[in-house]
Amino acid sequence: MANNNIHGVIPVDKPAGMTSHDVIYKMRRVLGTKKVGHTGTLDPSVTGVLPIVIGDATKLTEILQQRDKRYIATVTLGRTTDTEDATGKTMETAEVIEGSITKKDVLSAIEKFKGDYYQMVPLYSSVRVNGRKLYWYAHEGIEVERPSRTVQIKNLKLTSDVRYEDGTISFDIDVTCSKGTYIRTLAVDIGAALGYPAHMSYLRRTGSCGFSIDEAIRLDDLRDGTVKAEPIPIIDMLDDILRHDIQNNEDLLFQITHGQK
Numbered sequence: 001m002a003n004n005n006i007h008g009v010i011p012v013d014k015p016a017g018m019t020s021h022d023v024i025y026k027m028r029r030v031l032g033t034k035k036v037g038h039t040g041t042l043d044p045s046v047t048g049v050l051p052i053v054i055g056d057a058t059k060l061t062e063i064l065q066q067r068d069k070r071y072i073a074t075v076t077l078g079r080t081t082d083t084e085d086a087t088g089k090t091m092e093t094a095e096v097i098e099g100s101i102t103k104k105d106v107l108s109a110i111e112k113f114k115g116d117y118y119q120m121v122p123l124y125s126s127v128r129v130n131g132r133k134l135y136w137y138a139h140e141g142i143e144v145e146r147p148s149r150t151v152q153i154k155n156l157k158l159t160s161d162v163r164y165e166d167g168t169i170s171f172d173i174d175v176t177c178s179k180g181t182y183i184r185t186l187a188v189d190i191g192a193a194l195g196y197p198a199h200m201s202y203l204r205r206t207g208s209c210g211f212s213i214d215e216a217i218r219l220d221d222l223r224d225g226t227v228k229a230e231p232i233p234i235i236d237m238l239d240d241i242l243r244h245d246i247q248n249n250e251d252l253l254f255q256i257t258h259g260q261k
Contacts, residue, residue, distance in 0.1 A: 006033050007055035008231025009064075009209070013216035014042050014050040023219060027052050030222050030229050039064045039209050040179075041126070045087055048205030049216045057234045059258065064237065068154055070176045070207030073200055075187040077101065078168035080197035082138070083124040084184035092197040095167040101194055103162050106171055109193040110156050113186065120148045122185050152178040153186075170201060210237060 014023055020041045028036050037058045039051045048071070053061055078096045081088030121127045123138045123146060130144075137144045153175065160172035173190075175183060184200040191198020206213040221227040 006031055006231060008057050008233050009237055010052045010054065010229060010231050011211035011216040012050045012052050012222070013213065013218050014047055015219060016045055016047050019044050020050060023050055023052065026219060026223060037061060040069070042205060045085065046203045046205065049208040049211050049213055051209045051211055054231050057231070060234055064209040065179055067209050068176055068178060068207070069181065069205060071183050072159070072172060072174050072204050072206055073183050073187060074170055074172050074202035075190055075198055076168055076170040076201040077191050077194060077196040077198045079199060080188060080191070081199045084122050084188050084199055085203070086199060086201045088124070094197055096169045096196055098164040101162060101169050103158070105194060106158055106162060109190055110158060110173065112193060113190065114153050114156050116150050117153050118148055118150050119182060119185050119189070121146050122182055125182065149180065151181040153181070154178070176207070
C-alpha cells in the first residue's frame with residue numbers, strides 16, 4: 001500500500017549514468033509513495049545534488065527552483081561538440097599549442113562572464129520552440145532558431161592550473177549561477193573568448209535549492225538502508241522572510257499549499 005503521509009525534501013547525490021527520472025523511480029520504491037518529483041534535471045553523465053520533493057512538497061517545486069545553483073566543471077579547449085559536452089559528436093577541432101593559453105589569459109576571460117550574461121540556449125535542451133523541445137529538432141536534423149536569455153553568474157572562479165594534453169587545454173571552474181544557466185554553453189563561450197572551440201568535459205552540481213553537496217545523500221545508501229530516508233520538512237527550506245509571510249498571511253498560505261503561483 002502506498003504511503004501518502006510522507007512530505008518534504010531529500011537531497012540526493014545523483015550518480016553518473018542515471019537520468020533524473022531514474023532517480024525518481026528508485027526513490028518511489030525507497031519511500032513507498034508515488035508522489036515524488038525533482039527540482040531540476042541533471043543529464044545522465046552529470047553527478048551531484050538533485051533535491052527530491054515528496055508529497056505536498058511537490059507543489060513547491062517552482063519556488064525551490066528559483067534558488068541559485070552551484071557547479072564544478074572542466075572546460076576543454078580544442079574541440080567543440082553538437083551537445084556542447086563530452087558526449088556529443090565533434091563539430092570543430094583546433095590544436096591548442098602548449099603555452100599559448102596561460103592562467104592569466106583564463107582568469108581574464110572568465111572575468112567577462114560575471115554578472116548578467118546573455119546566453120543562447122543549447123540545441124540539445126528541453127526548452128520548447130513552437131511547442132516542441134529543442135532536442136527534438138536536433139534529432140530530426142531540422143534547423144531552428146534558438147532563443148537567448150539573460151542569466152546571472154553570481155560567482156566564477158578558476159580552481160586549477162591550465163593543463164595541456166594531446167593538443168588540448170583544460171581547466172576547472174567553480175560556478176554559482178541563477179536558474180536556467182547552461183554550464184556547457186558557458187564552457188563553449190569561455191573557449192570562444194579565448195579563441196578556441198571548446199566543450200564542457202566534466203560537470204558536478206555541488207549546490208541546488210539551498211542544499212550543498214555535503215548534505216546530499218548517496219542513492220545507494222538510501223536504497224540499502226544505510227541512511228534512513230527522512231525528508232526535511234518544507235517549512236525548513238523556506239527562508240525567514242518567506243516563513244514569516246506564510247505564517248501571517250492566510251491567503252498566501254492557501255495559495256502555496258495548493259500549488260498556486
